Amino acid sequence: MKLDHRDFEDARVVSFGDARIDAACAIQFKDEMRALSETGPDRLVLDMENVEFLDSSGLGAVVATLKAVRSGQTLELAALRPTVNRVFHLTRMDTVFTIHQTVDDALRHGDDVS
Template identity: 75%
Template structure:
């Protein structure tokens, strides 16, 4: 599982550089996300633009990443592929997560709010 990150003022963008989050990599994803959120800023945006497939284990891993953020941190999602967005919609997880159309609109939202 390959995750890259870039920090801006008070936001960390974590990009998933894989096209799947499934049972084969869910545990590694959770571990890497935990490490990136522990020392991260108050807002973390998970860029899922490369992810074309997300199974129940992958969804569970993303939810686990949400539960692992420390008090005062937020985990938001961005750039969901239509099939991944459908998983979030069908499971109603789109009501749990803040989901942005793109990473740039998510980051710009921070800049405009400041």
């Protein structure tokens, strides 16, 4: 599992380099996201463009990350593929997370939900 990040004026964009967020990487994902949320801007944007598959463990890891961000910090999602977006929709997590069409949209329109 590989996470990269870039800091912008008001956001830290975290890119997930693998095609799957599942049981095999969920714990490592949570640990690395926790470390990335401890410092940096108050907005975290998780770039999920490369993620083709998300199982219940992966969804749980993303939700756990949301719960673990520091006070006043937000976790937003960007660039969900249709199969991953469907998981968020079916579980109604799309009502919990701010979801942007692209990372550029997230950076331009921090409050807009798509």
